[in-house]
Amino acid sequence: MKYVMIEIAYYIAGKAKQILGGTLSVNQYKDYVLALLFLKSASEYYKSNDSFQSDENKPFLRLLVSERSSFDYLYKELGSLELGKLINVALYELEQANSRVIEGYEINRAINFESNILGDTDERLSKLRELLHFFQKLTLTDDAGKLIDIGALYNLLLYIFAEEAGKKINNVLTPKEVIGLVAELIGDNKDNNSLCDPVSGSGTLLVEVGKRVGIRGANIFGQEANWNQYALTKMNLMLNGFKDSTFFWGDSLSNPKLTDDGGLKRFDIVASIPPFADKWATEEAEFDRYGRFQYGIPPRSQATWAYISHILASLKPNGRAVVVVPAGVLFRTSESKIRHQIIEHNLLEAVIELPQNLFYGAAISTAILVFRKDRKTTQTLFMDARKGYISNKGIYKLSDTMVEQLLNTYKGFLSGEQVWQENSCPAYIATQEEVRNNKYDWQTVKYVEEKIERVEVDVEATLQRIEKLEKRLEFVNEQLEYCTQQLIRLTNRK
Incomplete structure (x- = not known):
């Protein structure tokens, strides 16, 4: 089939x-x-x-x-x-x-x-x-x-x-392996959960997560600002059996339409891949009627944290979110105060740095952030998947082995198991204090040790090889000088 x-x-x-x-x-x-x-x-x-x-x-x-x-x-x-x-x-x-x-x-x-x-x-x-x-x-x-x-x-x-x-820069064009990983990170739907994507693209993520988690169409919600993407999502949802889902056209930041009694509607699960390069209007953020920017106002040139702020405000008290972001979100100085507040409010559950070049046509580094409200621990799991790719003619793909190890490590973390450093999937469980000491920088390299294999060098043998090479070079130079002199003599005779 x-x-x-x-x-x-x-x-x-x-x-x-x-x-x-x-x-x-x-x-x-x-x-x-x-x-x-x-x-x-x-x-x-x-x-x-x-x-x-x-x-x-x-x-x-x-x-x-x-x-x-x-x-x-x-x-x-x-x-x-x-x-x-x-x-x-x-x-x-x-x-x-x-x-x-x-x-x-x-x-x-x-x-x-x-x-x-x-x-x-x-x-x-x-x-x-x-x-x-x-x-x-x-x-x-x-x-x-x-x-x-x-x-x-x-x-x-x-x-x-x-x-x-030749472009893969938003939800509809996100690599299937990344979308599958997001769906698997969310896990099984044991309750009658609601699912939302406030920046839905063509609905691929909503569809895949909805099918994987087993959420019914009536519990699926979304919004998309681009008309053509909106139309693609409506068709996508209907063709996948989610015809009674709720889906709006419009900008979630400037005009959120998934509302309830004047406030934002809250969801059990939010899965999203916001646009990587959007700017946004910060003018009204300070007086936002929905209270979305309590952790700080992102700079105008960086809309990703604005979307994350919207997503966090759209979660139920025990809700969780999985968001794919450009790696700059992890360390940019202009957003450090927001990361500070996220850690102090104990919302960050996991960080996964992904390999470069997964998004075709854009050599951009990305990461997956997992947020959860009402957490039972203050620790955060950092996983480094940057080397977990396979390449074919310049096209990079997240390897199945890496996906499996990421999921096993994450599930182990949730169940309280010890996380072991593996060469192919290094991981580390950091305390809030360790994140504070790193000045709220979320790059995995700050937490995950990369084990470098050190080779013992035989100094005496190396010096002997250098001496032989120097003598060889001296001989070559002498021969070059002799040939040059002979060429000059022949030229003068003529």
Whole structure:
């Protein structure tokens, strides 16, 4: 099943490039392709007698499909001069029937099939007809005739398009290994927990954590400022069985919409990968109505700590958060006062420094921070995973061995076990006093000893080798001088 899905994904990506890639970039055309996959797969599931369920944690997928949102209906209208409008209507009706549509931010407002970006009227119609014809013929079943996991196919396509675009700098483009590690760090869902990502990107993290932890759609919440990413998330959530989740369009820092009685809504779990390079407006932070910046106001040029402050304020009294951040968050002087307060309020549970270059197209160092409220210990676990990668043609990937060791070390820490220094995954449990002594610098190198293998040097033998090399050099210089003199004599004779 897995290999069938990979083949289908690359087949779709290849045809998309063939049809749209001549005049549009991957970042421009991927949304249209994913939207048509959304319509096609919803229709296939609706016509099928069986709802897809990949495992016990994943909800049944059963989308309601009206006549005008049916892919078969659109294909019958292939000759219509208003084909783009008909596709927009199909997206609108499918979203209205299957998700909580709040404030009217429909998918078709972000992905408009009447847009001139697809060309003038004739060119746009030609491209849309070719795309619809391709998807009409596309089979979404395996060799046994069973429908494949479209939610997984959708996310696989996101990564394929990201690789073609050459950029992986936000949630949707975050390496699968990192997203999987975040999900595993959160662990099992033993209670009826709620999950939030206030900077959702295309929803990949929400989907993967939701499936891994076993959280139902009604307990999943998110917000995203970018319209196109918002639309991708809405489709992603529905295709993965989370159609009754609550998801808003808007900026979580300047206009948080996940609120409750005038304050921020609180969650059991927050998992997030905020944008690495955002700036933010600090002007109103001092008088923030939600009290998000009690640990300090981050500088204007560094929005990551602003997002972390929002996340911490969104946790329930016993809530926990896992956040992927650029490594500068660990040590920048401009944010040291915030780190000071985080430690003194005993919120930091673990720090994992990751290898460089995991985010394709950006040679950036990153880390994972684990926060927990109502902690039973004041110690913090530091893990150094910077050397835990494998490389293939310049593409770096967090190794499976490192992921396993990180998870084992973290689980051992939670259960009170001793943490041992391992060459491949050095780790250390630091007290608050040790963090204070390091001036609230969270770099793992400040806590984790790197064992350097020292080789004994034979001084006498080394001196003898040096003496021989010096004599050899003296001989070479003499020969060079002789040759030079001979060359001069020959030149003078001429």
